[in-house]
Amino acid sequence: MSALRPGVAELDLPLFAANTGSRLAAWLAACIAITLLLTAASLLIGTSSLETSLGWLLNPDAQSSVILWQIRLPRTVGAWFAGALLGLAGAIAQGVFRNPLAEPYLLGSASGAALGVTLSLLAADASLGGLAWAGKLGVTGAACIGACAAIALTIMLSRGVLATASLLLAGIVVAFLLSAVTSLLLLSKPDVWRAMQAFLLGNTGFLSWSSVGLLGVVFIVCLLPAVLLSRGLDALSLGEDTAQSLGLSLPVLRLTLLGVLSLATATTVGQVGIVGFVGLVAPHLVRETVSVNHRQLLIGAPLCGGALLQAADLVSRWIIHPAELPVGAVTATVGGVYLVVLLWRRNRHE
């Protein structure tokens, strides 16, 4: 019998596995549970000892409640949102560029943000004592504007968003160019250079409730269009010609998703600096553990990224206690090791 002639038994085969939904639900529930656990743990871990923190929780006074609810809680919630935005941006980047190694900063946003921060710090240099407030107000705005400008420059250089390869190339060129300008500017100002390092390595220490609010609003604004357009990313995974032949407008899809990607990255960079690897690793972790289409990936990657950055934040506070590591150093180390393991496992399979 020909392979193409169906048998009777084939007629009622299922189209979609019955257990996919429940597996995904279990996975999402696990992510949320981990997030809640990490949030609770983050209230207890800080410069004070564990016993002191526990005492604060049980017998709160005015000073301790400020530490717990105005410093530690917004920091961990903000870390979650920042990680979630990076996870979302990473998933979008990997979908739009059809490349599993794409990451949120690939349009040059990180170097643009760094240049923006450098310029703002140099401007505030006249009164270097005012760095504290500049770090709170000027830096976030400057980073955001710098990131947006860099992305705009990248898109201009590649003359639009249609050619993926030239877009990626333009991103690399812009990143190198802006980094070079930043380095030149910093050569003469060693003290500004030190302040810059804190930003470049990522820092969750500045997060307040107002930054949480901003990150939260941007997260919702980014998540909605991304999920609505997720089927377009599914189609795009079959190739650009195929996606177009299915009746999809590639320019609309690309422009919208790159807009979302830029907004998510610029906001995050402004609030927590340059945190590497979360945006790259989070979508990978989702794909490795559950079978997903893009709608599921765009919901799963933020949940995963949020938990990752929260965990990294905790580790950064705890590992050289009572001092703190920059959170970006933690994510880079853990993420780098994870990628090496991933590559090694892939190579073994092939």
Add this chain to the structure above:
Amino acid sequence: MNNLQTFAAAAAPAAPSTMSQPTAMLSCRDLTVGYGTRTVLDGISLDISAGHWTAVVGPNGSGKSTLLRALAGLTTPGRGTVSLRGRVLESWPRRERARRLAWLAQDAGLTNLTAAEVVGLGRFAHSGWLAHRRSEDDAAIRRAMLATGSLPWATRRMTTLSGGERQRVLLARVLAVEAAVVLLDEPTTHLDPPHQEDIARLLRDQAHGCGVCMVSAIHDLSLALTADRLIVLGDHGLIGHGTVREALAGDWLSAAFRTRVDIIEHEGVYLWRPALAAATRA
């Protein structure tokens, strides 16, 4: 799939263009396509009717893929027009056109989706962005997967399938569109000969049974000779368009490949024979 027949019957366009005959489902006039300074197709005019499987053959670089891409509206021609049911391709609304003209690329990207999800994408032009699967979409997915024999691995991820299995899923994706015109760029690559034969039978059945206008580039000459009609391309453009018998009578293949192409007829089947003997003797 009866609705496809009504599609074909209604093919006589409401506002027929002066250029194309009303019977042609897909036609092109003076189609010229180039990349940079190189002209690949120069002034090609064709009328392709519904209910036939037409194979596009020709040597490498003769523009088989380019012709199919231009017919599918994926390349903007330098000159000339392509019309679907007598209406110029560009004037069709995007989604409406996608419901009537389906396209299978030569190599699809590696996707993380399951087989049924991939086939479900063929319903995009019908169901839209939100992917709210209606029962008619599920029925179309099931029909297409049954027809290509890919239903048994509907729930598996594309990455876990063999090349041949994957190709049949992609073919089901094209059929799930239930379009009146189906263009396929080398649909039998990655397949072993018996499975190539299966795909050929499937294309023929869809064309004859459902009245689909089926056009495919086919590398294998023997396989292409099992089609209803041939479009033969040479290095310098169109050699001919007609039935297989006409192509053989005019020796179009020898002209296209610039070498003697021997065709043997065996029990009603045409077979291409490599001219090995002649080469060794020489």
